[in-house]
Amino acid sequence: MTCTALPAATPDLATPPVAPAPMAYAQWVAAAVALARQAPRPIVSLFESAVPEPRALLRQAVLATVEPDFSPRYVSAFGDGNPFVRAMLAQSHGVDIDQVLCTTGATGGLALLYRALLRPGDRVLVEVPGFDLFAGAAQVQGIGVDTFTRPAPHFGIDVEQVAAALRPETRLIVVSDLHNPSGMGIPRDTLVALAHLAQARGVLLVVDEVYGDYADKASRPGPACALSPAVISLSSLTKIFGLGVLRCGWIVGAPGVMATLRDYAARAEFGVSTLSHAIAAEVMLRADAFADHWRSHVARARPRFAAWFARMVDAGLMAGELPDAGCICFPALPGIADTRAFSEMLIAQSGVIVAPGEFFGQPGHIRIGFCLPDAELDAGLAALEAALRQAAGNRLAI
Known part of the structure; x- marks a missing residue:
């Protein structure tokens, strides 16, 4: 069989070419993993920001859903989502069940918020550095994006700066x-001030809380949506429970805004999986066991990483501070401006993947996820340290 090449399209010289969109973080991760797989060695995923998947506990939840018969919680998730998941979330958030909407992960929830609440000419205000989809999901809809800075090393929020960045067209702060x-x-008093600002200015404050439960109750006594009708909480099972495979997210907010979101979801959002959200219901019934899983992993990994990180800071190879909770940090790499190039060199040399700051809007930094098994974490940090020392040595040799 002879294959004939298709003729090349004739360019329309009167129409300017459309510039390709900048590479998204998810695209870079896929390319990074593909690069790491080219060498016959283990990949160390220091870019991961979740705890390891709790497979034994997940297997129990799956079996409880389907064996010996389908669980009573295996019901249609069409529309608002699995009613058992919604009821448990309503109870934990202290709201009515109609104030909870299930989504296909937190990223699916963010996209739904933008599609349902934003119109041409509207704008969103997002943090920098930050998750690239906060801006990207708006830009693909043609929504304008403005930013405010969360400066290192504490990455706090200046509420006055946020207020100054609001425009008449701003509809969401994220x-x-x-x-x-x-x-x-975010200190509670700062979050309260942001909520008051949003309510006073007639905008909505969306708070992505996927990492929130890592914090203790003293610093984070509850979800942000409890602070004001102008606040929407967004979260999922992905980061804290390590269950991205279930794609179970949710949005919680005031009755009026949730009515708008639920109406939109009923018209246009059909991707929530009945099976995976039924499994999620079984997970939530066993929440204590899953919480023990993430707490044990963080409790073991944090001291190992903290000791290593302190050595890197003392040696001048890193700068910054370790957060009080969780399993990620975002240090600066002194003398390394192009952290994407550094990260790709690290992959090629050792198969270790860290997340470049360029994809969060802050070159010169990397995000490290350190909730890994001991041997894997030690090997990854050793390779990262060697690359940092190599880069420092090269600078001294110039």
Whole structure:
């Protein structure tokens, strides 16, 4: 059989070419993993920001859903989501069940928020550094994006700066707590001030809380949506429970805004999986066991990483602070401006993957996820240290 090449398209010289969108973080991770797989050695995923998947506990939840017969919680998730998941979330958030909407993960929830609440000409205000989809999911809809800075090393929020960045067209302020990529928490008084600002200015404050439960109750007594009708909480089972495979997320907010979101979801959102959210219901019934899983992993990994990180800071190879909770941090790499190039060199040399700051809007930094088994964590940190020392030596040799 002879294959004939298709003729090349004739360019329309009167129409300017469309510039490709910048590479998204998820695209870079896929390319990074592909690069790491080219060498016959283990990949160390220091870019991961979740705890390891709890497979034994997940297997129990799956079996409880389907064996010996389908669980009573195996019901349609069409529309608002699995009613058992919604009821448990309503109870934990202290709201009515109609104030809870299940989504296909937190990223699916973010996209739904933007599609349901934003119109041409609207704008969103997002944090920098921050999760690239906060801006990217708006930009693909043609929504304008403005930013405010969360400066290192504490990555705090200046509420006056946020207020000054608001425009008449701003509809949403979007933040993360705990912060992605730094893991730093928003002090409660700052979050209260942001909620009051949003309510006074007639905008909505969306708080991504996927890492929130790592924080203790003293610093984070409850979800942000409890602070004001102008606040929406967004979260999932992905980071804390290590269950990204279930794609179970949720949105919680005031009755009026949730009615709008539920109406939109009923018209256009059909991707929530009945099976995976039924399993999620079984997970939530066993929440204590899953919480023990993440707490044990963080309790073991944090001291190992903290000791290593302190040595790197003392040696001048890193700068910054370790957050009080969780399993990620976002240090600066002194003397390394192009952290994407550094990260790709690290992959090629050792198969270790860290997340470049460029994808969070802050070159010169990397995000490290350190909730890994001991041997894997030690090997990854050793390779990262060797690359940092090599880079420092090269600078001294110039």
